[in-house]
Amino acid sequence: MAFLNGEDRLGARRWSGTLLADRYGAYETVVDPRLYPGRISAACAAHARRNFEELTKDGTSPIGLDGLRRFARIYEVEGELKELSDEQRLAQRQRLARPLWHEMRQWLELERRVVADGSATAKAIDYTLVHWAALTRHLEDGAVALDNNHLERQIKPWAMGRRAWQFVGSELAGQRAAVIMSLVQSARMNGHDPWAYLRDVLRRLPTLRNSHLDELLPHRWVPAQA
Structure with a gap:
């Protein structure tokens, strides 16, 4: 959850707001009011x-x-x-x-x-x-x-398949799989066809400047003109 702390190099500010989650202990560490006064925990x-x-x-x-x-x-x-x-x-x-x-x-x-x-x-x-x-x-x-039932429905396909995917080759492979899963579901939540989104992103990535990478995030993505 380090991404919630922002990235000065990319101009991303530390996240503040209300985090709705179950009571899994790891979530509590990122909404600790002593460390993050701008964050609020909701159950x-x-x-x-x-x-x-x-x-x-x-x-x-x-x-x-x-x-x-x-x-x-x-x-x-x-x-x-x-x-x-x-x-x-x-x-x-x-x-x-x-x-x-x-x-x-x-x-x-x-x-x-x-x-x-x-x-x-x-x-x-x-x-x-x-x-x-x-x-x-x-x-x-x-x-x-x-409640966070909406989010749980979004991750249900991955939760149901996790036993089949527990041997993904390495920790790095697992992290990469998590990124792809997040992109697929985020594309769906923003009304995009995941296959069309990923295909377009992979085609544009090699020639896109680093300063424009955020244009390919699911909530900002606009399909390239044919």
Whole structure:
């Protein structure tokens, strides 16, 4: 994640903003407020919900079922706001979603008092409470999503194939594969045909000046005139 620190030589400034992710420890190091005061951490609600879903697999967890119902109400509200502007979405989240989150926290704190430490139920509750500020970050910023499911859908093809690709020859080969995968998905997200994008980029690269390389990034790329 060193690229988030920018590159003075290329005129790229250090990144600041809100990072929405699961609670994988490596992500926390790049949003540490002591080191990066301009960065904010937001947590994925789907990951918190998943813990309660796991509790319901044998059908014997009232807390798991209640947790899922509470998340369902939050997601129902969020689904009604997706067509709004960031400002409108924030206002409606404050009005409709914040009370639901407030009720959930009260419920979690009450239930936590009566469940055994170390149990799966306690872990599900503790995960949500420990990361509460990050999980509710979207209530302060209409541009922040409730979860990162959109991104997970983008990387699903690579996640499903990773066992087949775990022997890629070397660490460098793995890094190169990750770059290509990122370019392919970024091209798709920007509405490009990945094959047309890569073909054009590879054709233009040998004669393009270094100062113009950023023109080939997926979000800036314009197909060469035929």
